[in-house]
Structures are given as structure tokens and as C-alpha cells.
Amino acid sequence: MKKSFVFITACLMLIPAALSAQQHAWSLEECVRYAIDNNIQIKQQNVQTKVQKNTLDMAKLGLLPTLNGQARHDYSFGRALDQNTYQFYNQTLLSDYLYVGGSMDIFKGLQNLNTIKKDKFALLAGEQDLQYIKDNVALNVALAYLQVLLSRELVGVNQNQLDITRQQIEKTRKLVDAGSMAKGNLLTIEAQAAQEELSLINVKNQLDLSYLNLTQLLELPTPEGFEIVVPEISVEPNAEVSGDIDGIYKIALDARPEIKSSELKLTASQYDLKIAKGGRSPSVSLNHSYGTRYTYINNIPGQMSYQEQLKNNASYGVGISLNVPILNGWQVNKNISNSKLAVENSRYSLEASKKQLYKDIQQAYTDAEASLKKFNASSKAVSSTEESFRYTEQKFNVGMLTPVDYNAAKTQLLNAQSDMSQAKYEFLFKTKVLDFYKGLPLNLNK
Numbered sequence: 109m110k111k112s113f114v115f116i117t118a119c120l121m122l123i124p125a126a127l128s129a130q131q132h133a134w135s136l137e138e139c140v141r142y143a144i145d146n147n148i149q150i151k152q153q154n155v156q157t158k159v160q161k162n163t164l165d166m167a168k169l170g171l172l173p174t175l176n177g178q179a180r181h182d183y184s185f186g187r188a189l190d191q192n193t194y195q196f197y198n199q200t201l202l203s204d205y206l207y208v209g210g211s212m213d214i215f216k217g218l219q220n221l222n223t224i225k226k227d228k229f230a231l232l233a234g235e236q237d238l239q240y241i242k243d244n245v246a247l248n249v250a251l252a253y254l255q256v257l258l259s260r261e262l263v264g265v266n267q268n269q270l271d272i273t274r275q276q277i278e279k280t281r282k283l284v285d286a287g288s289m290a291k292g293n294l295l296t297i298e299a300q301a302a303q304e305e306l307s308l309i310n311v312k313n314q315l316d317l318s319y320l321n322l323t324q325l326l327e328l329p330t331p332e333g334f335e336i337v338v339p340e341i342s343v344e345p346n347a348e349v350s351g352d353i354d355g356i357y358k359i360a361l362d363a364r365p366e367i368k369s370s371e372l373k374l375t376a377s378q379y380d381l382k383i384a385k386g387g388r389s390p391s392v393s394l395n396h397s398y399g400t401r402y403t404y405i406n407n408i409p410g411q412m413s414y415q416e417q418l419k420n421n422a423s424y425g426v427g428i429s430l431n432v433p434i435l436n437g438w439q440v441n442k443n444i445s446n447s448k449l450a451v452e453n454s455r456y457s458l459e460a461s462k463k464q465l466y467k468d469i470q471q472a473y474t475d476a477e478a479s480l481k482k483f484n485a486s487s488k489a490v491s492s493t494e495e496s497f498r499y500t501e502q503k504f505n506v507g508m509l510t511p512v513d514y515n516a517a518k519t520q521l522l523n524a525q526s527d528m529s530q531a532k533y534e535f536l537f538k539t540k541v542l543d544f545y546k547g548l549p550l551n552l553n554k
Contacts, residue, residue, distance in 0.1 A: 135337040136253050136552050139326060140246045146327040147245050150238065157234045164227040171220055173212035173396075180205040202404040206418070209397030209425070216393075217386025226379035229372045236369035243365065243544070245325070250550050251537055252322040256336055258533040259315035265525045266311050269518065270304040276514075277301060279505065289507060296511035300518070339552050343483055343532055349476045349539065351546070357469050360545040364465060370458035377454040381447040387440040390432045397425040469545055476538035483531035489524040497521045 134142075144150060184201035213220060277297050283289035316331075323331040361367055400422040402414055412420065433440060500517040503509045540550060 133335045133337045139249050143245050143249045143326050144242050153238045160231040160234045164231050167224045167227045174210035178207040204402040207399040211393050211395045214392040216391040217389030219383050219386035222379045222382040226376045229376040233369045233372035236365040239365040254533050254537050256318040259318045261529045262311045266308040269522050273301045293511045300515045353473050363547045366461050370461040374454040377451045384443040384447040395427045399423050472538050472541045479531050479534035486528035490528050493521045493524045
């Protein structure tokens, strides 16, 4: 009973902490860090990098001599040879054999050294692949984060429009009750309010989906209670896309992990070719061994003790072997040919990575300029549409316009405000992508 009371008390104490964690507002930087720490693909690449590190360590340790031991215990029945006296006996013969030996490569066409260098560059390429995945995760999180901000803004715009319509319904109802306006006008505006309620539900659903997408990228179990920091985001009237495509590409070419990875993989493939060519070279190895034995036959007088036999029967061996490849089914030549093709393919991969990087920067730059133009145009449209709507609303209030004209002006204002919000966040994301290619961290405060 006492244990149950303690357990319940502990749970009650943890509830406020859990609620506090749910109410915590996440900044973009926190989201990116959390996603990188918990992303499954990043964890898998981390494991792969550790495997590559082990492969490099194994290649280095391969330069050391090998040493293996063997022990054997035999029983021989019937006619058997005593290895100590070299006499045959028709008795049970007990024998122990002990052996330790190994070898060390002295020269092998530099294959061992080239293998170490190849594995070293493969490890470095794996580390760059890991960074590339982290960068992609960061960009995806930033895009999802901005999509939440956009959805929140669209909810606000639609909610504001619905509030205006509801206010207009109250004004129109009073005019209808006073006999100053036909009831059909009221019905028309009420129908408009119903449409706007539907639009508001749709954008709220989109906001829920945006939250779900972001929390899934963060590997959170549920979006329940998840909130983000809502910074003040604005685009300056004289804003412009900084830099130029070639300048940004030049910076990215020296910094982007996908380019470094392709370069390192090319170098690794070149060392792989050297390893294959080393297969044509003779190899020299040093062999070393130590062995001894003990035999025992029952009722044989004068047998030496176990220790004496091991000492007297000990044998040592050191040798050098030379292996000259002459004909091995053209395996060496085919390995060299395949390695040359792998080098050629790595060059193509590097070229493709550079071209893709340039295309990505070119696309982001063009999209940023287009979204900026769209934002400037939609900002002017919002300003003029807001002024026009105020004039339309005044005319409608005095009965100079029909509800259809009033609703059309209101819809035009909503569309202009939505277009401006979308253009603003498109421009913000594309400029952040360009900053990312310049090596700048993701940050919404600048």
C-alpha cells in the first residue's frame, strides 16, 4: 500500500513537468537540433561511418604479423609409431601437438598501403555524406517550420475576414429590421459567412497538417501540445536577392559536403585502381613457426617426462616465400579494368554533383527573385484593395451596392492578402536556402 502511494505521488509530480514540456515553444534552431539528434537516417549514416572507421583500422592492423596457435590431443589404437623413439607399438598411444605460427607481408605491390589510403578517403567521404544528410534534414525542417508560420498567418487572414462578415451581418440585420434594406441582402451576406467559415476550416486543417509534418520530421510521437516560436517576419520595401548565382556557386563549391564527398570518393577509387594494379606485382612474405609434441605409451620404461619431451621435441622455423602471379584466369586484368571504370564513373558522379549544385542554386535564386516580385506586386495590391474595400463597405452600408458586389470586393481582398503571405514566406525560404549555400546557419532573426 505504501509503495502504491509513493508511485502515485511520483506520477502526480511528473504531470506538471510533462505539461510544461508540451507548452514549450520551439524555435527554428531548436527544431533543427532536435531533428538532427533524432533522425533515423542520420543515425544509420552514423553507424555506417563507424563501420568505415573500423574498416580503416583493420587495414592499418593488417600490416602487423599474423600469429595463430594450435593444440591437438590424439589417441591412436593398434599399431602406432612413437615419435620419440620411432618404434612401433601395438598399444594405445596418447599424443599432444602444440603449434604457434604466422606470417607477415614484406612486399605486396603496395596493396596494403594503398588499401589504408583508400579506406581513409572512404571514411572522409562517409563523414561528408553524414553532413549532407544533416543539411537536408535542416532544410526540410526549415521549410516545414515556415509552412506552419504561413498556415498560421492564413488562418488569421481568414478569421479576420469572417469577423468582418459577421459584423456586417449584424449591421445588415438592423437595417432589415428597420425596413431600410431588403432581407435578401442579409441572406446573401449570411451565405458568404458560411463560405468563409468553410474556408477557415480548410486553412485550420492545413495548419494541423503543417504541425503534423513538422513533428514527424522531428520524430515526435504526436503534435499534441506542440507549439513554435512565432517571430516577427517582414520583408523590407527595398529588399533584394543578395549576391549572384556564380558567386554563390563558387562559395558552395568549396564548402558543400556533397561536392567534397564526390571528390573524396574519386580519390578513393583512384587508390582502388592502384590496389588492382598491385595484383600484377610479385609478393614477398615472412613465415615463422614453433611446434612441439608429447607422446605417452603405457608400460614403456624410460619415457621422458611431459616437460622434457616438449623441450626436446621443440622445432622452430623462419622462412621467406615469393609468390609470382603468372596466370590467374585474367582476374588481375579484369580487376584493373573494373577499377578504371569505377574511376571514370566517380569522375562522372563528381561532375553530376557540381552540375546539380549549380542547378539548385540557380533555381533557388530564380525562385527568390520571382517570389520577391510577387510579394512587391501583392503588397501594392493589398494596399489598393484595402482602400477599395473600405470605400465599397461604405457604399454598401448606405445601400449603394448590392451584397454580391460587396462580397466580390471582400473576396478580392482575401486573395490579395493570401498571395502576399505566400510570396513573403516563399521569398524568405529561398533566401535562407541561398544563405545556406553560402555557409550561413539557418536563422529567422536575420
